[in-house]
Amino acid sequence: MTSFLQQAFNGLVSGSFYALLALGLAVIFGMLRVVNFAHGALYMLGAFGAVALADTTGLGFWWALLLVPLALALTGTLLERLLIRRLTALDPLYNFLLTFGIALVCQDLLRMKYGAHSQPYERGPFTGSMDLGLFDFPRYQVFVLAVSVTLCLAVWLLLTHTRIGTIVRAATERPELTRAFGIDTGRWVTPVFGFGVGLAALAGVLAAPMRAVNTGMGSDLIITVFAVVVIGGLGSVFGSVLAGFTIGMLQALGNLYVPVLSQTSVYLLMAVVLLVRPAGLFGKEEPA
Amino acid sequence: MLEIKGLGARYGEATALDEVSLHVDEGEVVTLVGRNGAGKTTLLRCAMGLRRDMTGRVALAGRDITAAPPHRRARLGLGYVPDDRGIYAGLSVEENLTLPPAAPRSAWPLTRIYEAFPVLAARRRFPGGKLSGGEQQMLALARVLRAGARVLLCDEPTEGLAPVIVQQIGEILRGAKEHGVSVLLVEQNLRFASTVADRHYLLAQGRVVESLDNTEVRRREGELLAYLGL
């Protein structure tokens, strides 16, 4: 039983990353109707940002956690202004080509500078483990989970209790109509995109002390995150976060009890969800 | 208040609107009648700015708004009540009401909205998706009034609703008119139209074929109903 709980908790830690990335994808999709295939690359850039910050200025983890997401969010807004914005009127295929292309360009540029092997990064704060009652767990990983849960809650409160939140939710549900109610949704598109990018970058910084930092780290992770988003419902913030944590647990427990299925279980679940509820568990059918 | 001149729009090869010109004066309720596919909804969408590929001009209170995006038009006083009511299922009734920014002078305070629409007051915390069709229609109207719209573009507000509700909607529209609000109303229900409207445009195949007043509508009711296929 302890072992089960321990593994479930471990799954939540994995899920923390899925949730942060899926959350960003969800708000971006909701507001822009753009599936950001560059999201994994932005996560990777977050981790490399932490490495580069330490290499060039000697600033450590806490500074990275603050500065890197901000810097990348800013870059994200530029990206939206210059490129992503042009996608709105185009066939979704262009959305895939552009954002996927951006991911490849980021990856290869970094590969030119750093090569494909992993980069060293400090251990980060909170070394050692802490007693969680039934079992011990590395303190840093508990910290990651706490940050992720806090952020997801904060975003939820932001969405439900602020004017900006109402606008974002309205624009997510009916983008065009919202403009007819006197709201310049275009004004909010850029900051929302930047925010989503910032979340991905933050996840990347959080990953640096506990995961291998290399140019492939984003592309490996993002495939699962897309499965998470599809299961949770494209554009559904609540669904994405919930699916993120759930899939994390499913994988951890799968690794332990049914290793054969550990890699495929996510996609099996995705297939089942798509058959039963094509819009995902918490998604809504797009009006045609 | 609202003036449309030489409006044209296409759906691919087909003509949706062809040189439509009409006007709605201050405090006037005008209906657009016509068969399905006559171009009524398209006309409202063009007026609201939701369709950009159109020809012709749209003016509001003497000001040309042809180039203005939808949110500018809304802020200048156009209030849109779409045919599907446009209620946000995920937003509460109150969030739906307060979503559009309120115009400085003409906006209704929430308390006044809740007095006029007690059913909404009772359900203010409900998600919009949980309301009945009639309640959603009330909410859609209340929303544009609360924002302080001076010209309402209403797309079939009575469709599929019980007679009692239809009557209430009529009262709301008449009440708005008394406050100087103009209404361009798409309506299939001729009898309802003649009780609230001052004038009527008959739209067929994207053109205004006739302009009628209430007496004429009453006189030719049978003929018109037959024409509309009702």
Added chain:
Amino acid sequence: MKHRLSTVVATAAAGALLAGCGGGGPSSGGGKISDDKIVLGVLTDLSGVYADIAGPNSVQAVQMAVDDFKKKYGDKAVTQNIEVIKADHQNKPEIANTQAREMYDRKQADALFDVPTSSAALAVQTVAGQAKKLYFNTGAATTELAGKTCNPYTYEWAYDTYMLAHGTGSAVTAQGGKNWYTIYPDYAFGQDMQKKFETAITGAGGTIVAKDPTPFPSDNYSTFLLKAPRLKPKPNVLGALQAGGDLANVVKQYEQFKLKDKGIELAIGLLFDSDIKAIGADKLAGTTFTTAWFWNVDPKAQAWADRFKERTGQRPTFVQAADYSAATHYLEAAQKAGSDKAADVSKELDGTKFSDFFAHNATIRAEDHRIVHDAYLAKVKDPAKASEPGDYTERVKTIPAAEAFDKPSPDCHLS
């Protein structure tokens, strides 16, 4: 200027002459250099995960061998015309297949070198067999190349999974790490490593308490790290058989779960300098692993590594050192045979015993074309003792050639 011009004219004339003769005529005569030119091809991963282990510096290593050979023989060289060409196989077997064909057939490569990634190496081996041209594997670890799939055109110069597993597996078990929990990435390399480690561990009197395949690639190994201390009996060694980025993930998380404090030591299957750098030498200090060679294992190696660094600015990996060694032996054999034909060169190579800066007490086994040589049980150096930032490795002991590699596989029949 005049001189160069005349060379160009002469070459052009010779080319015209050859073309006039029709393809192949003189080259099949035996005891000659085909097209009066030797072409060495480096087929490698130029930009992917193995680009640092092999990659552009492997090309440099082969070029360095060619330059040294030319300097040594001058006018007496079997041909003045030795060219090095390169191609990127992106670690994909199907690309490796096409590129190998292109190099052998269209670019007249006489021998290919390097080829990291086992599946790609196996593809190149097949093409070499069809083209009847030589292939010197230095980058891939699978024992199959000299086993089930062996052919007379392929030589295994550097290392294999047997060497890695037996060095580390036996040594750690002998030092008291009797109970192993092994985790291996779930693909060809990992499965092969797992099998070889099991044999080595049980052979040395140890036990595999549990073994788990891990998803590949993966960034979360916590499941296995949490499971380790709960196993009965409790393992005292965690055998991590992952490579590259996956390995860095395992080690970072092994650290966080403090398994060392719980009495579970870490043993690593395959470790390169780039991995040590990524994980941090301080975190890995003392970790035991097996390697075919490292750049400062002895003064001869270091002397060569210094020349390599002058050329490339970097320290060589054992793959790159093996490329130099193999290319040099190929050229020497062609020089002796006066031919670049595969059969002639092989005749010179097979059965040769030698020691060079890379391979000590080496034999080119005629039975399976495996080059057996001394390997090293090593440990990661305490960074405080490092002489330079790239000085990561310390020899624990030399594993004699006869023990380092398996006996020839009964599955391999070269004739």
